[in-house]
Amino acid sequence: MDAAARYQEEVIMTKPPEELTLMLYDGCIRFIKLAMQAIDEKKFDKANENIIKAENIITELMSTLDMQYEISKNLMSLYDFIYRWLIQANLKKEKKYLEEVLEIVQDLRNTWAEAIKIARQQKNK
Numbered sequence: 816m817d818a819a820a821r822y823q824e825e826v827i828m829t830k831p832p833e834e835l836t837l838m839l840y841d842g843c844i845r846f847i848k849l850a851m852q853a854i855d856e857k858k859f860d861k862a863n864e865n866i867i868k869a870e871n872i873i874t875e876l877m878s879t880l881d882m883q884y885e886i887s888k889n890l891m892s893l894y895d896f897i898y899r900w901l902i903q904a905n906l907k908k909e910k911k912y913l914e915e916v917l918e919i920v921q922d923l924r925n926t927w928a929e930a931i932k933i934a935r936q937q938k939n940k
Contacts, residue, residue, distance in 0.1 A: 833931050836876070840924035843872040847901075847917045851910050859908050866905040866913075873898045893919065 830838065846869040853861035877894045880887040897916045904912035 833927075833934075836879075837924065837927055837931065839872050839876055840920060840927060843869050843920050844917065844924060846872070847913050847920065850904070851913045851917070854908055854910050854913070862908060863905055866901050869916075870898060870901045870905075873901065893923070 846865040850862045850865035850869065853859070853865060873894050877891060877898075880891055880894075882888060882891070897919060900912045900916045904910070904916075
């Protein structure tokens, strides 16, 4: 492992869980955008690669939900929808599915970032 990879791993391993979730959302957004660009450029292998990366992130987010909370059940439904739309986008290589899930993931990311900010403000009172 080179120094850059070790550094990146260290950065990730020292992040609090809420920051890791934010990083997952950011990664998912990045991969969806890269897939959309690849579809525009008719680079379907690149689109496939990036959609699968986004699917893997959604799967990871699903696996971390604590299903004893109502919000987790709602998020699971949303993640399931996103996952199914990513599959459709990959099968049909159509951006409309990606555009729809991109908006949802961006909203989730922004809500999560705001929740972190509020929690930190309350903690520092």
